[in-house]
Amino acid sequence: MRDIFPLWNDFLGNGKGEMIQGRINTNYIGLYTDYDGDFTKPYSYLAGCETNGSGMPVFTVKKIRAGSYARFVTKDPENGLGEIWNVVWSMPLKRTYISDFEEYFPGKDGQPEEIHVYIGVEE
Numbered sequence: 001m002r003d004i005f006p007l008w009n010d011f012l013g014n015g016k017g018e019m020i021q022g023r024i025n026t027n028y029i030g031l032y033t034d035y036d037g038d039f040t041k042p043y044s045y046l047a048g049c050e051t052n053g054s055g056m057p058v059f060t061v062k063k064i065r066a067g068s069y070a071r072f073v074t075k076d077p078e079n080g081l082g083e084i085w086n087v088v089w090s091m092p093l094k095r096t097y098i099s100d101f102e103e104y105f106p107g108k109d110g111q112p113e114e115i116h117v118y119i120g121v122e123e
Contacts, residue, residue, distance in 0.1 A: 003045065004030070007045065008047050012028075012047075017048075019059075020048070022051040022053060023049050023051055024050050024051060025050060026106055027049060027050065027103055027104060027105055028048070028049050029046075029048050029101055029102070029103055029104075030045065030046070030102040030104070031046045031062055031064065032044070032045055032099065032101065033045075033046070033062060033099045035098070037097070039089065039095075039097070046060060046062055048060075048062075064099050065120070067098070067123070069118040069120055070088075070118070070119045070121050071117070072087065072088065072116070072119070073115070073116050074115050077104075077111070077113070077115055080115065081102070085117070088117070093121055094121055095119060095121055095122075096120040096121060097120070100117070100120055101117075102115055102116070102117050103116045103117075
């Protein structure tokens with residue numbers, strides 16, 4: 001977790017999102033993947049966006065696996081994301097630990113206006 005905020009600061013602060021070719025919208029994705037078990041074990045986290053797959057990749061390319069996801073939504077970006085994760089960690093979800101992701105919907109000022117959290121669950 002301690003690495004996630006600096007990753008976003010680097011990604012957004014250095015304009016890396018604008019360097020990505022083939023973006024299909026202005027949303028950003030935070031992807032949790034490559035779990036070594038459950039959420040208490042190491043995993044990979046990537047900051048990025050959805051693309052149409054065209055052009056040469058500038059950064060790491062990951063595909064979010066199809067499957068069943070539980071969705072949580074907040075319109076309070078300052079506090080809501082932490083609240084969602086606290087709820088997820090306390091729920092008896094049958095998680096797959098293949099991929100989970102957050103989708104950030106920016107407002108007119110570019111700051112997140114709404115966040116959707118998708119948790120991979122067994123079908």
